[in-house]
C-alpha cells in the first residue's frame with residue numbers, strides 16, 4: 001500500500017527531476033542580493049558583452065559572499081549605481097548567477113547605448129587561464145540569454161566597446177575563436193535575419209562585406225547592395241530578397257577571413 005512516497009524519495013527526489021529544465025541559473029535570493037535602487041527594462045537585445053572581475057579570486061571562494069561584496073561596491077559611494085552592474089555572473093566552478101537579470105538593462109558596458117542593447121556577463125576571475133568548467137558556465141549563460149533574447153547573436157569582449165583591458169587576454173582569445181558560443185557546439189541555428197531597418201554592429205559588418213557605407217543602419221542602399229551580391233552568388237547567398245539570412249551571413253564571415261564551416265565547398 002504505497003499511498004505516500006517513501007520518505008527517502010521525498011522533496012529531494014522532486015528537486016532531482018530538474019523540473020525547471022536545463023542547467024539552473026541561481027536567483028538573486030540565492031546570494032541574498034540587496035534590492036536594486038532602480039531598474040530599466042531592456043526593449044531589445046542584439047548582443048552579449050563579456051567582462052571579467054579583473055582581480056584574483058580563489059577558485060574556492062564562496063560566490064554568494066563575493067556577489068554581495070561586488071554589489072556593495074557598485075551601489076555604494078562613489079559609484080551609487082542602481083544595482084550590481086552585470087546581468088549574469090559565472091564563477092570558476094561554472095555556476096551561473098543572476099545579477100541584474102535578463103530583463104533589466106546593464107550597467108557594465110561603459111556606454112549607455114550598449115547597456116541598452118547588450119547583456120553583460122561577468123566571469124568571476126582575474127588574469128590567467130579560464131578553467132573549462134567556467135567556459136561551460138559562460139556558454140550556459142549565453143543559452144539562457146538567447147532563450148530570452150533570440151537576437152543576442154554577437155558575443156564581444158568589453159574591449160571592443162571601449163578602451164579597457166577587460167575581459168583579459170584569455171577570454172578575448174576564447175571569444176575570437178568562438179569558444180564561448182554554444183551555437184558552435186550544437187550546430188543549433190540561432191540566426192537573427194538582417195533587413196531594412198536593422199541596426200548595429202552586424203549591419204556594419206554586412207555593409208563592409210557588400211560594399212555599402214558601414215554606418216550600421218540598414219537602409220535602401222544597403223538593401224540594393226545585398227540584392228546585387230545575392231544575385232551574383234545565387235543560389236548560395238539565399239534568395240535575391242535583400243534580406244540577410246544565414247547563407248549571406250556565411251559570405252560576410254568569409255570576406256572577414258573567418259573560416260566558414262556551413263558550406264565550405266561553395267567558396268572554394
Ligand SMILES: [Zn+2]
Pocket residue numbers: 050051052108158164166167
Ligand atoms: Zn568589463
